[in-house]
Amino acid sequence: MTMPSPVPWLDPLLIVWFALTALSVAYVAWDAFTRNPELKVMKWGWLLVTLYGGPIMAAAYVLSCQEPATQRHEDFVRPLWKQAFGSSIHCIAGDATGIIVAAAITTALGLPMWQDVIAEYVFGFGFGLLIFQALFMRDMAGGSYWEALRASFIPEWLSMNAVMAGMIPTMVVLMSRDMAAMHASSLRFWGVMSLATLVGFAVAYPVNLWLVGVRLKHGMGTVRALGHGGHGMAAEKAGTAPMSGMEHKAIAGMASIAEGPSATPAQIVAMTVLTLLALSAGIIVATIGGRWTM
Template identity: 70%
Template sequence: MNTHNTPWAPAWALWLWFALTLVSVLYVAWDLITRTPEMKVMKWGWVLVTLYTGPVGLLIYWFSCREPSPGTHEAFVAPLWKQAVGSTIHCAAGDATGIIVAAAITGYFGLSMGVDIWIEYAAGFAFGLFIFQALFMKDMMGLSYGEALRQSFLPEWMSMNAMMAGMLPTMVILMSRDMRAMEATSPWFWAAMSAATLVGVVVSYPVNYWLVKNQLKHGMGTERALGKGGTAKEEVSLPAHDGHFMASMSPALPPAAAHAGHTRAALPMDMAGGGRVSGLRKAVVTLLTLLMLAVGYWLAARYGDLSMRPGTPMEAMPGMDMPGHQM
């Protein structure tokens, strides 16, 4: 591995990115508060993910979630690809937050990157499962906290494996090329985490698409249809395969939802629907996500340095003692 001390981004570019990120977060938060009737947990999710992904997060929000005109959110978020975006954002909000917080803390203990990444993995999985999945979604699923944990465990593990498969090599490679990115007091740390989250979102999207399609995870929602803690019982029996339904069958829905094309956004977040997916299919997809994680680890080890530690002098690393290189 050829490590060098040439920054992978100039300081001015980082500060420009941070300024655009601030504007993006403020806009997304304002829009969610004033006009887009997204579920409360997803409002937090969108704000967090936009904080990590900046203008890219704003663009994703604009095209997949922002209500284009009053009363149209149900129809707008109904397509399956947007439902999968919602699942991915929820995943990133929980998992990436745990990973970033752990990385910021462990940097003070001088652990090697090879140890650090697995602490971050555990923190991301725990934060995503215990808080963003089970705690925030238990009322919507109509379950106790323990039952919500049980039903969320496998889908969250699959999502986490895919998210880490993207974040792990991105973090390690960028930090290997500029060790300032290992310390939370450096702007390069936050830039590296932003890049890692972006890659993690892209890599985990196909897995979340499969999970939503098979009703193993929830997708995008709306407060008007789902309320703040669940949906009316009479909505449960609406056929999800029909593609069309009459608004009169569900008085809680506005007229715009009647021509949604898909009813996923108007149906309850029934994670138990995964019972229709065979154990073999679940096992195969789980193994695929573990393979993705293994590939991510291989890329990190091949193109990064898993032995590096925060605070190690740059000159002490391979390739750093060449004349003419300066910090």
């Protein structure tokens, strides 16, 4: 049974929010699948994060990924901050999907919040790593799933720590104040998940900015430069018609994106410590402001 909201105007506000979300998803889906030369996995990534983040993520799509009429996509997405947006979107699309599915299941089972959060971390990390990273991006690792899994493990783990550093306190604190938000049948549950996803994205973005900058993660690319599988247009063109000057320019542009220093082992350890500290801080905030046993 749905409990009365401690904030009477919350449900009408959520109805408006999700109506705008539906419009945002429709717009991003139309533009991504009919006009944007991005890789297919990124099209689906943007669609999922817009479903979770509504008009805010639709605005992020327009600002960082939508191909302008006067500029090629490869040139438009070349700045590092846009590359980091693409990396964060890819991360959130996988992790948040796993987290939200796990939350819907564990709340239906009536598990306490601390077990709920553990399940969300495990399921979110597993779905993000095994599906969105290793499976969908295996072509970038030469077609090898296991090589993609190996290369993705550390950067995905660092991203996941940051995502949960933002999502855990948001979910625990808000659900502790509104028990109806603990049920997936409630509009407030989905409102909390939407807000938690946005906070998780905000916390994870600086980490992804660093990961892309040191070439531990990819940013955004296009099928014109990378081929449909993301493994390189040159590979797809081998043995066929020669590449056009425009395609050569696209590949050169994406190659310039990949330039930059690589991370040292000490730097990776340092970033690991920072993400674990951020995750610990999120847990502390959740402990102070919420309840783990509800």
